[in-house]
Amino acid sequence: MPAWTVATIAAPSLVRGRAALAAGRWEEAVHDLTEALGRASSAPDQADAAVGLSDALWWLGQVDEALAAREHAYAAWRRLGDDIAAAHAAVWLAREYAEAIGNQVASAGWLARTETLVAGPSGSNAVGWVALTRAALAPDPAVQEPAAREAVAYARAGRDGDLEVLALARLGLATVSVGRIDDGLQCFDEAMAAATGGGGPAHARAAVLRPRPGH
Numbered sequence: 001m002p003a004w005t006v007a008t009i010a011a012p013s014l015v016r017g018r019a020a021l022a023a024g025r026w027e028e029a030v031h032d033l034t035e036a037l038g039r040a041s042s043a044p045d046q047a048d049a050a051v052g053l054s055d056a057l058w059w060l061g062q063v064d065e066a067l068a069a070r071e072h073a074y075a076a077w078r079r080l081g082d083d084i085a086a087a088h089a090a091v092w093l094a095r096e097y098a099e100a101i102g103n104q105v106a107s108a109g110w111l112a113r114t115e116t117l118v119a120g121p122s123g124s125n126a127v128g129w130v131a132l133t134r135a136a137l138a139p140d141p142a143v144q145e146p147a148a149r150e151a152v153a154y155a156r157a158g159r160d161g162d163l164e165v166l167a168l169a170r171l172g173l174a175t176v177s178v179g180r181i182d183d184g185l186q187c188f189d190e191a192m193a194a195a196t197g198g199g200g201p202a203h204a205r206a207a208v209l210r211p212r213p214g215h
Helices: 003-022 026-039 043-059 063-080 083-099 104-117 124-137 141-158 161-177 181-199 202-207
Strands: none
Touching: 003 026, 003 043, 026 043, 043 063, 043 083, 063 083, 083 104, 083 124, 104 124, 124 141, 124 161, 141 161, 161 181
């Protein structure tokens, strides 16, 4: 079948899948994006379908399948030479392997890949996301704090509001954990101000939860 015919067939399922994903119709999104992924004739379409499929599967609690789809997206972005997009996929994989299924070895491997991918001069914001992931996955607050501070610095330098909100919240958790309550609460206040002021999306705003005293 000619490539243009495949692309013509693939496009509607990809569009439908994106729309279903945006509307929270997870089963429908999985159906359409699985079809789109199977029909995609280019690496960009494969990456687009795979990352959307991964998100939909994750919301359905199908974690293993979500991981596999995100790995597919990572491979597609690598083929395209888009190291920054690949790094974001690897960050997601590092976090989910650790937090969702407790595979610390796989998580460490994916985190190491991100650090290699963002080593170039074009990866400044991505470096911040890697630092945030290191902070989130580190068991020791003394390790979390410098990584979170690094993420905040990259966020501000790159004007990445999403990253700044989440990095400030993580920094707040780290400083509260080592007993510097006032410093930690100040970080939470900054994060909340950035989030409510438009510095971050709805999911970032939801992540900024200021702990109550005694909890």
